[in-house]
Amino acid sequence: MNRLHLPTDLSPVERSALLPILGRARDASSETPILADAWSQVVVDTVAVDWEGLGLPRKEASNVAARGRLIDDGCRAFLAAHPDGVVLDLGSGLDDRAQRAQPPAGSIWFDLDLPGIMAFRRRLPERPPVLAGYSELEVDATSPDWIAAVPADRPLAILADGFFPFLSPDDSREVVHRLVDRAPAGVLLMNGYTTLARSLMPRVKAIRDLGIDTAGGTAFDDPHEPEGWHPRLKLAERTMLSRSPYVDRMPRRVQTAIRIMNAFPRLAERSDLGVLRFTF
Numbered sequence: 001m002n003r004l005h006l007p008t009d010l011s012p013v014e015r016s017a018l019l020p021i022l023g024r025a026r027d028a029s030s031e032t033p034i035l036a037d038a039w040s041q042v043v044v045d046t047v048a049v050d051w052e053g054l055g056l057p058r059k060e061a062s063n064v065a066a067r068g069r070l071i072d073d074g075c076r077a078f079l080a081a082h083p084d085g086v087v088l089d090l091g092s093g094l095d096d097r098a099q100r101a102q103p104p105a106g107s108i109w110f111d112l113d114l115p116g117i118m119a120f121r122r123r124l125p126e127r128p129p130v131l132a133g134y135s136e137l138e139v140d141a142t143s144p145d146w147i148a149a150v151p152a153d154r155p156l157a158i159l160a161d162g163f164f165p166f167l168s169p170d171d172s173r174e175v176v177h178r179l180v181d182r183a184p185a186g187v188l189l190m191n192g193y194t195t196l197a198r199s200l201m202p203r204v205k206a207i208r209d210l211g212i213d214t215a216g217g218t219a220f221d222d223p224h225e226p227e228g229w230h231p232r233l234k235l236a237e238r239t240m241l242s243r244s245p246y247v248d249r250m251p252r253r254v255q256t257a258i259r260i261m262n263a264f265p266r267l268a269e270r271s272d273l274g275v276l277r278f279t280f
Helices: 018-028 038-046 060-081 097-101 115-121 169-182 195-203 205-209 225-229 252-262 265-271
Strands: 086-090 108-113 134-138 156-160 186-191 234-239 275-279
Touching: 018 038, 018 060, 060 086, 060 097, 060 156, 060 186, 060 275, 086 097, 097 108, 108 115, 115 134, 156 169, 169 186, 169 225, 195 205, 195 265, 225 234, 225 275, 252 265
Parallel strands: 086 108, 086 156, 108 134, 156 186
Antiparallel strands: 186 275, 234 275
């Protein structure tokens, strides 16, 4: 099989799409997968990258899979309640969440990311169409020009899995504010990063090697903080990864580390903001 090479002109942010794919592939090959995302293994087998050389810590597979599963769960619940709803997956990269969620006929789904990575995504092996209402938006999310593509008369689920650390706090606020203004009702499903987690990111070899700068990215310690991004946003649920229903599927060494961290509640709170569900 001829393997695909990444374009040399991808930005560091676009290249960061490799990291969650590797984490999901490692989870898929584990004895008790959390996400069981078979597509991620197809990507790893197809793309000519020194995957092990990326330096992604092994334990990150559990975090990536758990947060992905929690956001998938929330997305499925939204679509069950609103089968005609709209789903917008911000920074979708090479992920295939729509295939996992299997949105119902009559719903609308947008995968959104920067043009370079979305063009590369289309070179991957073909997958069966998800639904007639599936589209890809090749844009910078911080631009206001694409918002008009999102229907203004349907409930909206905004998904942000590993997205906001690459945006400044002002840009994160603006993106969410425009979308909440646009929709009559909906949910924001996002994983948050504490300021401690952000400060530790440069220590990860993969982050350094890809040239990713998250120093000015969005991070906060109070899970209610995004409520300040729009007056209609209300925190409905916070699920810390270390206290999620999926901890018992993680490798034993990860479970041991979680138990140790949970023995120090203040440290756990500072380290693990988890997945947040806001309603509007």
